[in-house]
Amino acid sequence: MIQDKIWLSSPHMGGAEQKYVQEAFDTNWIAPLGPNVKGFEEAIETYIGQGTHAACLSSGTGAIHIGLELLGVGYGDEVICQSLTFSASANPITYLGATPVFVDSERETWNLCPDLLEKAIADRIQKGRKPKAIIAVHLYGMPYKCDEIQEIALKYDIPVLEDSAEALGSRYRDRKCGSLGDLSILSFNGNKIITTSGGGALLTMDEKVKAKAIFLSTQARDNAPHYQHSHIGYNYRMSNVLAGIGRGQMEVLSERVTARRKNYSIYKDALSEISEITFLEEPDYAYSNRWLTTILTDSFETREKIRLFLEEANIESRPLWKPMHLQPVFNSCPSYINGVSEEMFEKGLCLPSGSNLLKSDLDRVIENIMNTLS
Ligand SMILES: *Cc1c(COP(=O)(O)O)cnc(C)c1O
Numbered sequence: 001m002i003q004d005k006i007w008l009s010s011p012h013m014g015g016a017e018q019k020y021v022q023e024a025f026d027t028n029w030i031a032p033l034g035p036n037v038k039g040f041e042e043a044i045e046t047y048i049g050q051g052t053h054a055a056c057l058s059s060g061t062g063a064i065h066i067g068l069e070l071l072g073v074g075y076g077d078e079v080i081c082q083s084l085t086f087s088a089s090a091n092p093i094t095y096l097g098a099t100p101v102f103v104d105s106e107r108e109t110w111n112l113c114p115d116l117l118e119k120a121i122a123d124r125i126q127k128g129r130k131p132k133a134i135i136a137v138h139l140y141g142m143p144y145k146c147d148e149i150q151e152i153a154l155k156y157d158i159p160v161l162e163d164s165a166e167a168l169g170s171r172y173r174d175r176k177c178g179s180l181g182d183l184s185i186l187s188f189n190g191n192k193i194i195t196t197s198g199g200g201a202l203l204t205m206d207e208k209v210k211a212k213a214i215f216l217s218t219q220a221r222d223n224a225p226h227y228q229h230s231h232i233g234y235n236y237r238m239s240n241v242l243a244g245i246g247r248g249q250m251e252v253l254s255e256r257v258t259a260r261r262k263n264y265s266i267y268k269d270a271l272s273e274i275s276e277i278t279f280l281e282e283p284d285y286a287y288s289n290r291w292l293t294t295i296l297t298d299s300f301e302t303r304e305k306i307r308l309f310l311e312e313a314n315i316e317s318r319p320l321w322k323p324m325h326l327q328p329v330f331n332s333c334p335s336y337i338n339g340v341s342e343e344m345f346e347k348g349l350c351l352p353s354g355s356n357l358l359k360s361d362l363d364r365v366i367e368n369i370m371n372t373l374s
Pocket residue numbers: 058059060061062085086088089137163165166186187188189198199200
């Protein structure tokens with residue numbers, strides 16, 4: 001008998017979403033602006049704190065695109081990007097005619113390695129190619145080493161775009177992820193900790209930058225009664241219907257973080273005795289939303305054995321992100337590599353981590369992993 005599918009990370013509605021979507025219909029605000037967009041932005045701003053301003057957009061990818069443009073990235077520039085990430089972190093660099101320069105990870109958080117970052121910057125400067133921006137990622141919700149990265153960024157006067165797509169609800173010391181870069185982005189794609197089915201946000205401390213982001217994302221219309229343009233614009237604003245889903249999701253965000261962290265601790269309690277498996281611990285300065293629970297196995301063979309065994313049991317798991325410097329599409333880009341991301345890719349696995357998983361689902365995953373290795 002085939003058991004029900006257990007998904008890696010599926011949408012989890014809270015209940016109030018339909019009320020806000022209904023409001024959009026009742027008031028005929030079926031447009032990429034309206035009261036839900038404003039309400040969703042205010043909810044994000046209140047949650048992140050620190051005087052953050054949020055511009056809700058149609059995707060996290062679009063937010064990175066606009067963010068890089070606001071940081072001054074243009075044709076022929078170079079932008080440093082964490083190699084171990086989802087391709088959406090890097091793709092927008094190329095939309096602007098710039099080139100990604102990939103930098104490897106450190107072992108403590110699996111994110112951008114500060115030492116290698118500084119080496120890469122020094123080497124690019126020596127080649128007459130000073131990077132225009134740095135994209136750092138809180139992978140799987142685990143905050144990167146913000147102090148160290150910020151210190152290097154300040155030393156060389158290069159802005160940081162904080163890719164917080166996977167880290168809404170995480171904290172670095174007492175600050176929420178999303179408030180830690182010169183600009184920051186969130187994603188509300190279907191598999192993220194909260195979702196609008198598709199959407200994203202650009203976060204800034206500067207109200208004027210938010211206004212510019214909205215200007216660019218709504219076709220860059222000059223202030224005139226007719227349609228006049230002195231900039232190239234984009235159609236990236238969030239729909240008022242989808243923002244209604246976002247407002248409902250913000251009401252349950254804290255519960256979602258609690259549930260995902262609980263998944264992690266259940267897996268860890270059950271599996272930490274197994275010698276082939278290790279878990280990614282939080283450094284003392286970090287609070288992770290545990291968007292996905294990830295394990296590191298002792299070899300590629302063990303990782304594949306577990307993955308295929310789970311697949312057989314109708315359970316979705318997934319290797320960690322394939323590093324960008326190994327992607328065929330980016331193979332001509334410069335990269336600074338120390339072996340960490342390649343090892344993670346070989347040995348790492350993401351386990352089902354949805355906030356809607358039942359204890360019985362987690363038990364089924366755990367039992368299957370134990371059976372694989374026994
Ligand atoms: C999901 C994700 C994005 C892109 O967000 P979309 O809303 O899907 O465009 C960017 N970076 C990372 C690390 C992501 O996981």
